[in-house]
Amino acid sequence: MSSSDAVTETSLEGLGEPVRGKVRDIYDIGDKLLIVASDRISAFDSVLPTPIPQKGKILNQMAAFWFGMMSDIIPNHMITIEISEMPAEIQRHAEVISGRSMLVHKTEPLRVECVVRGYLAGSGWKEYREKGTVCGLKLPKKLKSGSKLAEPIFTPATKAESGHDENISFKEAVETVGGDTAEEMRRASLAIYQRARDYADERGIIIADTKFEFGIFDGSVYLIDEILTPDSSRFWPKDNYTPGGIQLSFDKQFVRDYLEACDWDKTPPAPPLPDKVVAKTTEKYLDAFRRLTGGELSE
Secondary structure (H helix, E strand, O other), rough: OHHHHOOOOOOOOOOOOEOOOOOEEEEEEOEEEEEEEEEOOEEEEEEEOOOOOHHHHHHHHHHHHHHHOOOOOEEEEEEEEOHHHHHHHHHHOOHOOOEEEEEEEEEEOOOEEEEEEEEEEEHHHHHHHHOOEEEEOOOOOOOOOOOOOEEEEEEEOOOOOOOOOOOOOOHHHHHHOOOHHHHHHHHHHHHHHHHEEEEEOOOOOOEEEEEEEEEEOOEEEEEEOOOOOOOOOEEEEHHHOOOOOOOOOOOHHHHHHHHHOOOOOOOOOOOOHHHHHHHHHHHHHHHHHHHHHOOOOOO
C-alpha cells in the first residue's frame, strides 16, 4: 500500500465544511460531532506533505478500544465508531469514512492538556539534564535517558491553538479550569495511564508517556479527543528497552528521526517522506495496534 492509497482529507457532502486539525476533520452534527481521522501525519508542528496509509483507521480504532477499557474510570465522548449506528446523512459516506470515523458527544473542551510521564524522555529528559527537574518537579539525581520514574508524574500544559504547547504548574492548571476540575483531570489521567501501562507491559510494549484531553459535557468532566495512540503517546518495545540507550519505538518517533537527519530547519513546509519511511511507519503503527488490541484492523 502506497501513500496514493491514503485519505489526506475529506469533504462530505451535506455535512458542511469540516474544521481541519493536523490529523482530523471534524464535522458539526448538531449536538454531536463526527470526527474523521485522516492519514495525515504531523511532526515538529508541521503537517507533512506525505500521508501514512491506514494511519487514520489505526488511530480511530485504537482510541475506541481504550475508551471502552477506561470508561469506568471517567466517562468519555465516544458514542460509536460503527457506521450503521450513525445518522443516515453520515452513513451515505461509508465508503470514505468507514473504520476511520467516530461519532461523539459535543463537549466544551478544557484548555489544559494532561501529560503523564512514566519514563524520562523527550522534553522531560532535556529539562532534567539542564535543571534536574521535569516541568518544575524535582527528580532524583543520576537518572538516564529513558529511565523509569519511581511513580508516574502528572505534568499539565496549555492547549495551544497552533505551535508548541507550554508546560504549566498544577497551580496554573487550577487557575485555568478550577480546582475540582483540575483534580479530576489529574486523578483520571494517572489512573488511565497506570492501567494502560500495566496492560501494555504484558503485551511487550512500554508506554513511556502520553497525553489526554478533557471537556465538559452535561456538567461533568469527560475524556475527549484521542487516547493512548501512537500519535499521542510514546510506545517502546519492551524487549529492546535499555535505560541510557536509544529506544526503538512504535510511534512517530521514526518519522521525527528521519526529519532530524534531513537538511530542514523545522519551518514549514516540511519535506516529503520517502516510500520506505512511509511503509515502515504504517508497519510500526499496525504492530502496536495488533499487540495492544489483540485484533486486526477493520476496513
